[in-house]
Amino acid sequence: MPELPEVEAYRRLAEAGLGRPIATVELRDPRFLRSAVTARRLGTVLRGASFTAARRRGKLLVLDLGGTAAATGHHLGLRFGMTGRLLVDDRVGVDDLVYASNRAEPRWDRFVVGFADGGDLVVRDPRLLGGVLLDPDEQLLGPDATGVTLSQLRRALEGSAVAVKARLLDQSRLAGVGNLIADEVLWRASVAPTRRSGSLTAAEVRRLHRHLRTTLDDLDERGGSHRGDLMSFRRPGGRCPRDGAELIRSTVGGRTSWWCPRHQR
DNA sequence: ATTGTGGCCTGCCCGC
DNA sequence: TGCGGGCAGGCCACAA
Numbered sequence A: 001m002p003e004l005p006e007v008e009a010y011r012r013l014a015e016a017g018l019g020r021p022i023a024t025v026e027l028r029d030p031r032f033l034r035s036a037v038t039a040r041r042l043g044t045v046l047r048g049a050s051f052t053a054a055r056r057r058g059k060l061l062v063l064d065l066g067g068t069a070a071a072t073g074h075h076l077g078l079r080f081g082m083t084g085r086l087l088v089d090d091r092v093g094v095d096d097l098v099y100a101s102n103r104a105e106p107r108w109d110r111f112v113v114g115f116a117d118g119g120d121l122v123v124r125d126p127r128l129l130g131g132v133l134l135d136p137d138e139q140l141l142g143p144d145a146t147g148v149t150l151s152q153l154r155r156a157l158e159g160s161a162v163a164v165k166a167r168l169l170d171q172s173r174l175a176g177v178g179n180l181i182a183d184e185v186l187w188r189a190s191v192a193p194t195r196r197s198g199s200l201t202a203a204e205v206r207r208l209h210r211h212l213r214t215t216l217d218d219l220d221e222r223g224g225s226h227r228g229d230l231m232s233f234r235r236p237g238g239r240c241p242r243d244g245a246e247l248i249r250s251t252v253g254g255r256t257s258w259w260c261p262r263h264q265r
Numbered sequence B: 001a002t003t004g005t006g007g008c009c010t011g012c013c014c015g016c
Numbered sequence C: 001t002g003c004g005g006g007c008a009g010g011c012c013a014c015a016a
Helices: A004-017 A039-046 A150-157 A164-169 A180-189 A202-222
Strands: A022-027 A050-055 A060-066 A074-077 A085-088 A109-115 A120-125 A131-134 A246-253 A255-259
Touching: A004 A050, A004 A060, A004 A085, A004 A202, A022 A039, A022 A180, A039 A131, A150 A164, A150 A202, A164 A180, A164 A255, A180 A255
Parallel strands: none
Antiparallel strands: A022 A109, A050 A060, A060 A074, A074 A131, A085 A120, A109 A120, A246 A255
């Protein structure tokens, strides 16, 4: 599910959880803890502490910790996989999540942080593809796609024979772009996803950069990564909304991809 | 080192 | 109505 716009919405929601002492920590499925620490250790760090800031890098939400000696200097990382949601005090960060159930099964609440004031912060994830991390290594992520500069994007794409879409999805080179946004940006920029990343001309990289920035702005305003202009045509028989050509569906960079064979070159 | 593949998980939707 | 197959917006370990 969540790509950058959704996680940004989660980040804004998480700000409602700042400065509130943590009373309880429930990790209801040990598989959801993705760092090499025990659930017991995580609880020790979190209990009595509070979140001091809610940051985002790509699709990773980072909650800084403070308030106790045990917590100061530590960071809680939340990943949402494809079906993860964030709730604070029972408010959701995102209303509709494509490919994820909107139901509220109690057993899907994998991680629950209870505040001393009675509210809570919950990660609900049916598929368990997300997870909780203690002190995630943020250096493993490339520059955030929001605000990436042209030269940073050029660096992320240059010198590689891999498909340009695969590079856009590589979180270590550019953080935040997921499958839907990659298709949308490439479609808007008229670049075929299968193009070798290093083969893009300077003009094409510039075009990609401009469309990446404007697409992320658009999708944030529209309220989700599934609100792109191409989204509703990603289906069998779907036609390009720009020129009417039948869209191609294939696997690029390991992911299902839809693109227009006429104007994406 | 870079790149491709398979696997992790479960829910949902479609066709039979 | 029930069932099986295929699909899913992410990410990691692994092998070549």
